[in-house]
Amino acid sequence: MPAATPRIVYLNGAFLPENEAHISIFDRGFLFGDGIYEVTAVLDGKLIDSPLHMARLERSVREIGGTLPISTDEIVAIEKRLVAENALTEGVVYLQYTRGAEDRNFLYSEDLAPTLLLFTQAKTLEHVAAVEKGLKVKIVADQRWERRDIKSVCLLPQVLAKRIAKAEGCDEAWMVEDGYVTEGASSTAYIITHDDKIVTRGNGHATLPGCTRLAILDLAREQGLTIEERPFSVDEAMSAQEACLTSASNFIVPITSIDGKPVGDGKAGPMFKRLRTLYMENARRTAV
Ligand SMILES: Cc1ncc(COP(=O)(O)O)c(C=O)c1O
Secondary structure (H helix, E strand, O other): OOOOOOOEEEEOOEEEEHHHOOOOOOEHHHHHOOEEEEEEEEEOOEEOOHHHHHHHHHHHHHHOOOOOOOOHHHHHHHHHHHHHHOOOOOEEEEEEEEOOEOOOOOOOOOOOOOEEEEEEEEOOOOOOOHHHHOEEEEEEEOOOOOOOOOOEOOOHHHHHHHHHHHHOOOOEEEEEEOOEEEEEOOEEEEEEOOOOOEEEOOOOOOOOOOHHHHHHHHHHHHOOOOEEEOOOEHHHHHOOOEEEEEEOOOEEEEEEEEOOEEOOOOOOOHHHHHHHHHHHHHHHHHOO
C-alpha cells in the first residue's frame, strides 16, 4: 500500500513535510509541560471563531510570562496556508507554543527562542452521530491545578479522566470539585433548567474560558434567552431538563446521560437544537 502523502506542518518559521519536522529533546514543552496550545475548527476549508482563539492564545502566553514569536495575524495566515496546502475541508488546526529548548533547568533563559508548531488534522466535525444520539458523561474528580484558565499542555488529569470515562462506556468526563461540575475534560459543561435557563460556570481560574462558550452565550443573549453563569451541582445536572457541552471540535452536542442516568427524556432537547442551529449559522457566517 503506498504511504499516505505526509502533511505539511509549520515549525519555527518553516513549512515542512511532517516527517521532516523535528523538535529538540530539550524542549521545555516536552521536559516541563511548559507550553500553551490552541485548537481551531475548520469547516468548508475556513477557520471557525478564529479571533476568539487568537485572543485566548495571546492571553495564555501572557499569563505564563511568554511572548509569541510572531503576530496573531501571521499565525492566522499560517493556519490558512496549512489548510490550503493540506486540502483540509473539515477538521482542526492545532497550535503549540512552548518556552523553547535549552539544558534542563526549572528556570529559563530570558532570551530563549520559543518553539511554535502548527499542524492540521482531518476530522468529521459537523455530521456526527452525537448530534442526534447525544453523549454519555461520567462524573470524575477534578484533579487539576488552580490555573485552569490557562490553556496549558499539561493535560495528564484530563487524559486520566477520559480514560475512566471510556472504561465506563462514556464519551466525556465531567470533572467535579466540592460537589460542583467545573467542566468537561475537553469541553465546557451546561445544563438547561426546567424553566429554560442556560446554566454554565462563569469564567475564572477554575475553568478554561471556552471560545465556543463565548460565541454561544453571545448568540443566546441576542435571542433574549436567559443565561445563569454559576456553578451547578451533580444533583442539579441529574435532574435538569437538558445538558450539553461545547468545544471547538464538537461545536455543541447534547448530553443524554450522566453516570448512566438519562438527562430529561434521554434525547437531544429543543434548547440544544436551537443553540446548535444558531451556532452553526454564525460559525459559517463569521468563518475566515
Ligand atoms: C478543559 C476544557 N474546557 C473547555 C474547552 C472548550 O474550549 P473551546 O470551546 O475553546 O474549544 C476545552 C477545549 O479543549 C477544554 O480542554
